[in-house]
Every structure is written in C-alpha cells, then in structure tokens.
Amino acid sequence: MRRLNLLYLLPALAILSCSKDSITPDTEEQLIETKELSANVEVAYPQDFGLLSDVYFAGKKITVEEIDGDYVYEGDILLPSNMITSQDVKLVYEIGEEPQEKSVGRTSGRWPNNTVYYSIDNNLSDKNRATDAIKHWESNTSLKFVQRTSQSNYIYFTTGSGCSSYVGMIGGKQNITLAPGCSTGNTIHEIGHAVGLWHEQSRVDRDKHIKINYSNIQSGREHNFKTYADSGSDGDEFTSNLDFGSIMLYSSYSFSSNGQPTIVKLDGSTFNAQRNALSAGDKTGINAMYGGSTGGTTEPTAPEYINGEYYVIYGLTVLRHNDEWWYYSRTYSMWREVELKSNNRWYYAR
Ligand SMILES: [Zn+2]
Numbered sequence: 001m002r003r004l005n006l007l008y009l010l011p012a013l014a015i016l017s018c019s020k021d022s023i024t025p026d027t028e029e030q031l032i033e034t035k036e037l038s039a040n041v042e043v044a045y046p047q048d049f050g051l052l053s054d055v056y057f058a059g060k061k062i063t064v065e066e067i068d069g070d071y072v073y074e075g076d077i078l079l080p081s082n083m084i085t086s087q088d089v090k091l092v093y094e095i096g097e098e099p100q101e102k103s104v105g106r107t108s109g110r111w112p113n114n115t116v117y118y119s120i121d122n123n124l125s126d127k128n129r130a131t132d133a134i135k136h137w138e139s140n141t142s143l144k145f146v147q148r149t150s151q152s153n154y155i156y157f158t159t160g161s162g163c164s165s166y167v168g169m170i171g172g173k174q175n176i177t178l179a180p181g182c183s184t185g186n187t188i189h190e191i192g193h194a195v196g197l198w199h200e201q202s203r204v205d206r207d208k209h210i211k212i213n214y215s216n217i218q219s220g221r222e223h224n225f226k227t228y229a230d231s232g233s234d235g236d237e238f239t240s241n242l243d244f245g246s247i248m249l250y251s252s253y254s255f256s257s258n259g260q261p262t263i264v265k266l267d268g269s270t271f272n273a274q275r276n277a278l279s280a281g282d283k284t285g286i287n288a289m290y291g292g293s294t295g296g297t298t299e300p301t302a303p304e305y306i307n308g309e310y311y312v313i314y315g316l317t318v319l320r321h322n323d324e325w326w327y328y329s330r331t332y333s334m335w336r337e338v339e340l341k342s343n344n345r346w347y348y349a350r
Pocket residue numbers: 007008042076077189193199
C-alpha cells in the first residue's frame with residue numbers, strides 16, 4: 001500500500017445540506033454530484049474540467065489536469081508547479097558528474113522528527129474540522145502537529161473550491177483546501193496526503209482486488225484511475241492487501257458518468273468509501289513510514305523504509321528493494337540502483 005504514498009468537493013454540498021428535503025436533480029451533472037456526495041470523496045475543483053496534459057513529476061510521466069494554475073492529480077492531489085516539467089529532466093547523475101545548478105524542486109517528502117507544523121486561515125469556516133482531524137491523527141499515530149510560529153515548512157488550512165492537498169512535505173507553505181462541504185473525515189483524508197499518502201486504489205497490485213469499469217468513468221477523467229505502474233513505477237509491492245477500509249480509498253462511484261460504479265470488487269460488488277477514521281491498515285502504514293507505534297505519546301523514532309514501497313525523496317520516485325534504492329530509468333529502460341549523496345542529489349550507484 002502506501003507507497004510514497006501521495007480526491008474532491010462540491011458546492012452542491014452546501015445547497016444540499018441546507019435543503020435536504022428537496023433534492024430533485026434535474027440534470028445529469030447534478031445526478032453525478034449527488035452520487036459523488038453519497039460517496040463522500042474529495043475533489044479539488046468539483047465544478048471544473050481542467051486542461052489535460054502529460055507532464056514529468058519526480059521522474060515519472062503522468063497526466064494532470066491544469067485548473068486555475070494548479071496541477072491536479074487523481075481528483076484532490078495538488079502537485080507543486082516547481083516540481084513539474086514538460087520535458088524529462090535529469091534527476092539522477094552519473095558518479096563524478098557535476099549536477100546542474102538549477103534543478104526542479106526537490107523535497108524529502110516526510111516531515112522531520114514526526115512533527116507537522118500548521119496554521120489555520122482565520123477566514124476558514126468551521127475550524128473544528130481541522131483541529132478535530134489533527135486530534136484524530138495525533139491519537140492514532142506517532143505524528144505530532146504543532147502550531148507554526150516561524151517555521152518555513154507548514155500546512156495552511158484554508159478555504160477553496162473543494163478539498164485538496166499536496167502529497168508529503170513539499171517545502172514552504174502548502175495548502176490544504178477545505179470548501180464548506182468538506183467534512184472532518186475529508187480533512188483526515190487530506191492530512192493523509194500531506195503526510196505522504198497517495199490513494200489506496202492506485203496500488204500497483206490493485207487489479208488483484210478491484211476492477212475498474214472504464215465505460216462508466218466521466219470522459220476525460222480516466223487518468224484518475226491509473227496505477228503507479230501505469231505511471232512508470234513498475235515493481236513489486238511486498239506489503240499487505242488493498243485495504244477496503246482505508247480512508248485513502250475512492251468509492252465505487254467516484255467519477256461516474258452515469259451513476260454506475262467505476263470501481264468494483266472482483267466479484268462485481270460495490271463498496272463504500274469510509275471517511276470516519278484511519279483504518280488499522282492506515283495506521284500501520286503511517287507508523288511504518290514514520291516509526292513509533294500508535295498512541296501519540298511514543299517517542300518518535302527514525303523512519304524505516306519498507307522494501308517494495310515507493311517513495312518520493314528529493315524529487316525522485318524511488319523503490320526500496322533489498323534495503324537499497326532503485327530507480328526505473330527511462331533513458332536506459334531498466335532499473336538501476338541509486339544513492340542519495342550528501343548534496344541531496346541522486347547518483348547511479350555503479
Ligand atoms: Zn485524496
């Protein structure tokens with residue numbers, strides 16, 4: 001699961017919440033939104049379809065939607081513009097090679113010392129969503145959340161068109177957007193992204209557990225259903241099965257064009273996306289990423305990297321394998337071992 005590990009919202013929510021007794025969708029779009037609402041999944045720009053473009057991010061080629069200057073991936077994931085390039089750029093150097101002075105943005109991804117700094121926009125409505133979600137994270141994981149004073153790297157909870165977040169610590173101020181309809185559960189999900197989780201249905205081995213019904217997906221949104229393997233990060237996944245209880249999983253009806261399920265179990269049955277709490281699997285994954293056990297009072301320990309998992313570290317998507325780092329080089333069309341040097345640049349190991 002939780003590869004490095006890195007959804008959506010509806011203005012309709014606000015309307016629906018204040019007129020529960022008069023929901024009579026009269027257009028196809030409203031029907032879709034109503035379904036999306038029942039699914040409780042997150043969308044950054046529920047009302048907009050962005051321009052689709054193929055870009056490079058962390059050494060992978062992926063399809064993103066460009067909306068309002070944001071690069072949106074899989075519905076609610078924002079990718080930092082300084083880590084996006086239109087052309088493949090060099091992220092791994094040969095031994096002895098001088099790195100380019102200028103490079104695409106780099107991030108170590110995880111929050112040092114298990115400590116996440118944050119600040120809440122004064123104008124954000126229902127701030128309890130953020131503080132309650134933080135309490136949930138603190139009582140279930142070894143992560144600590146501290147109100148920012150002068151730290152330069154921090155999460156900023158602010159209002160937006162939908163629910164959205166970046167994945168992992170990207171460096172500097174990074175927004176989690178919460179439209180009025182985003183729930184505490186949606187906020188727990190968005191914090192999941194911000195501490196480094198991607199979506200559960202994007203696991204490389206997800207086809208062993210779920211089936212994607214492409215014919216039911218909204219036109220132009222098919223790219224949201226790619227696996228990391230589709231994005232060029234092929235490899236083994238050694239961890240446990242896809243977790244149908246994960247708060248990071250889409251629902252069966254996400255991005256449906258016709259009210260029919262887009263994701264089903266292998267036996268054809270549908271499932272709900274829960275947005276109440278971190279699942280046992282979510283907690284296990286996070287504590288493996290960050291060290292420590294559940295319970296918030298544990299002393300933070302150094303993160304352990306899990307063989308078979310993908311991580312984005314200093315701008316590169318790397319696979320942990322045999323306690324070494326491996327990178328799939330498109331230049332060489334093969335996996336090569338890589339090492340992170342003290343200048344925080346990646347080099348081929350041999
Ligand atoms: Zn999400």
